[in-house]
Amino acid sequence: MKLIQVQDYQEMSQKAAEIVIEKIKENPQIQLGLATGGTPEGFYNRLIADHKENHTSYKQVKSFNLDEYIGLSSTNPNSYHYYMADTFFNHIDINQEDTNLPNGTAENIQEECSRYDEMIDKMGGIDLQILGIGQNGHIGFNEPGTSFASKTQVVDLAQSTIEANARYFDSIDEVPTQAVTMGIASIMKSKEIVLLVSGVAKAKALKQLIDGELTEEFPASILKKHHNVTIIADQEALSEYASKSDSTLRG
Numbered sequence: 464m465k466l467i468q469v470q471d472y473q474e475m476s477q478k479a480a481e482i483v484i485e486k487i488k489e490n491p492q493i494q495l496g497l498a499t500g501g502t503p504e505g506f507y508n509r510l511i512a513d514h515k516e517n518h519t520s521y522k523q524v525k526s527f528n529l530d531e532y533i534g535l536s537s538t539n540p541n542s543y544h545y546y547m548a549d550t551f552f553n554h555i556d557i558n559q560e561d562t563n564l565p566n567g568t569a570e571n572i573q574e575e576c577s578r579y580d581e582m583i584d585k586m587g588g589i590d591l592q593i594l595g596i597g598q599n600g601h602i603g604f605n606e607p608g609t610s611f612a613s614k615t616q617v618v619d620l621a622q623s624t625i626e627a628n629a630r631y632f633d634s635i636d637e638v639p640t641q642a643v644t645m646g647i648a649s650i651m652k653s654k655e656i657v658l659l660v661s662g663v664a665k666a667k668a669l670k671q672l673i674d675g676e677l678t679e680e681f682p683a684s685i686l687k688k689h690h691n692v693t694i695i696a697d698q699e700a701l702s703e704y705a706s707k708s709d710s711t712l713r714g
């Protein structure tokens with residue numbers, strides 16, 4: 464894993480956007496894996512600003528999101544379908560039909576999970592996956608204890624995740640307790656991964672990712688086994704981790 468240390472949230476967002484814009488220039492048909500949550504909002508804002516100023520085009524780009532709450536339709540403002548449209552897709556020139564998220568309201572949710580994995584494989588896989596990390600080390604919505612071999616699946620959200628995400632809902636009782644998420648093995652198939660980590664709330668998780676052992680109790684630890692991971696972390700997130708120079712971390 465490569466670690467890029469930046470000052471703050473703004474610099475993390477800028478750096479991540481620069482990487483993606485560069486990749487789109489190299490390959491206008493790039494297949495992007497996208498994340499939701501608070502962490503990538505600034506990154507999406509930078510991509511939108513660049514699209515307006517420099518006309519980077521997403522007309523040939525395809526996107527695949529990590530996860531969706533079960534039971535929330537795309538018109539629900541708390542759904543990740545809505546988040547992606549509102550935060551990113553509506554502000555760039557990507558074709559709606561080239562954006563993909565798991566359907567959290569599918570009648571047969573198991574079928575939906577298989578469909579999602581098969582579709583990504585059939586389309587040639589994800590070139591670059593953007594990831595965030597939960598305070599408990601979750602990636603996507605794969606909570607501690609998830610098998611490293613997992614494919615896209617239905618998961619029960621950890622109480623700490625429900626509490627962390629309650630800030631987006633009117634009350635904690637409205638936070639769905641389940642989600643569909645790309646599995647760990649599905650995420651690991653991505654050719655390249657960029658993990659964004661910002662803020663003191665993520666400091667313990669980042670230290671554990673860098674210094675801790677490989678264990679299903681800390682899902683993000685699997686990233687040590689991927690051959691092309693870049694972590695972009697700001698000073699607050701790095702506050703529990705000692706090194707001050709950009710580095711390649713042990714796998």
Ligand SMILES: O=P(O)(O)OC[C@H]1O[C@](O)(CO)[C@@H](O)[C@@H]1O
Nearest residue numbers: 499500501502595596597603604
């Ligand atoms: O960026 P946040 O809001 O801290 O969330 C961390 C992670 O948790 C999720 O919201 C749930 O999977 C991810 O989308 C995100 O990467």
